[in-house]
Amino acid sequence: MELTAATTIRKPPSEVYRFWRSWENLPTFMAHLEEVRTTGDRTSHWVAGAPFGKDVEWDAEIVDEAPGEKIAWRSTSDADVPNAGTVRFVPAPDGVSTEVQVVLTYDIPGGAVGKAVAKYFGEEPHQQLDDDLRRLKQVLETGEVVRSDGAPWGKRARKEFPQRPAQPLSDSELAKGADQ
């Protein structure tokens, strides 16, 4: 499965590139990720979150990189869900913004893991990546993922509608926190 999406962020390419290249930042906006750790110059370790099925982890390596312009990576041989990604950071015509162009490919296996992944992407697989990029834009432009009373759970907000009523959270709901 190949997913493509793009967004324009009002920050220079160098800054958006730096944010993405710090792999640890990815889970702040990508819903299916719990944790990403840098393990070497070109290598990293990725842990999927609940929506992607439990205990799915893999190592990834950078296969192509042009600082400030492009990063391409792929999972290494033993991944449960072999995947690869490319992100390009292209200066926008307005002279101040960056067009972020993402391509992700997943080789969805059979079995329970494949089922969980397929369920996560659902009928409109590109929607997940679109929402990931919307959150990336929010984080880079405003500092955080934006929360409302109806959709207070940040990237955990999976269900679009019906949601929680647009009514302030109780103390116990608030204690659940937003992300991770």
Place this chain on the structure above:
Amino acid sequence: MRANTWAGRNKVEVRDVPDPKILNKRDAIVRITSTAICGSDLHLVDGYVPTMQNGDVMGHEFMGEVVEVGSGVPGDKLRVGDRVVVPFPIACGACAACAAELYSCCENSNPNAGIAEKMFGHPVAGIFGYSHLTGGFAGGQAQYARVPFADVGPLKIESDLTDEQVLFLSDILPTGYMGAEMCDIQPSDVVAVWGAGPVGQFAMDSARVLGAAKVIAIDKEPYRLQMAERAGHTPVNFEEVDVRSRLLELTGGRGPDKCIDAVGMEASHGAAHIHAYDRIKQAVRSETERPHALRQAIMSCRSGGVVSVIGVYGGFLDKFPAGAWMNRSLTLRTGQCHVQRYMRPLLQRIESGEIDPTRIITHTLPLDEAERGFEIFKNKQDNCEKVVLKP
């Protein structure tokens, strides 16, 4: 706290709900001193805006005192104790739309952008108390409200103007003003305004302030037309006269140079069969709007004129007079108001006495009587023009 909530189609209910809390660093919590019922709240209650949920706190026109600020709100922007009017569109101040002062199209403030994108093609800003399509934010018909991006939106009121003088800076005064501003008014212009509700009245006052030669008010409620007439505008009652003929009489046969639709999706029509056509299509959901005012504005406007739309539309309409629009070189302009752009200049016009927003207030009720407020406002009982609620 007490809050007025959506309780299903044609029903609002004041309930006890939790007090709002800081959810994002740039939030503030405001203790509300005055809030109002807007005509667009009626579209929500009447069930014409999708994605409302039982329990949603309503209200997007409010002001009050800041009682808490998040760690990301700089002290030179907003502090506890500040008296503020809160604009209805929630805007981040950092995206390309905000940089272009298109605050109601903010690219970051709507957590439900995915829903809005499906409905509108591209997302729109978050709005307080205005369905989940615009973010699912609890509204301001309540004792307290959480205000996101509090370092961008709220306007501090540092003079001794009353709540009633400044409250409408939150929505309807800037909305009416933008309706007139989009008309690019020239000193020779006759401006016709469809709808003499609160937004229409402010569009008329703004057209006068911007230098129009004559301002015409079109409505069917005699008390609303009288209110417009007292403010110096020329009334036309569409239940008594044929609007197009009357407008031709009033403009030497030219038609109004600029036309403002301050009615939107739930218009009434003088001709029963046309009203029934759209009402039925709306009921079976094969169109979401009853666009009589917009159709009539386009047909009435002089060739080369501007039709400015500030009445709210939510979905799709039919029988749009595209032929008149195209062949007669009309310009159609519209938008949810970019309130943040107009608050300061309009505050100055209030301070200087050029505009008196209090002239439209007919009812002041305690918040607990919100249900009654909606009833009399919707049914135009007791000569109701604008209801202010006091939490």
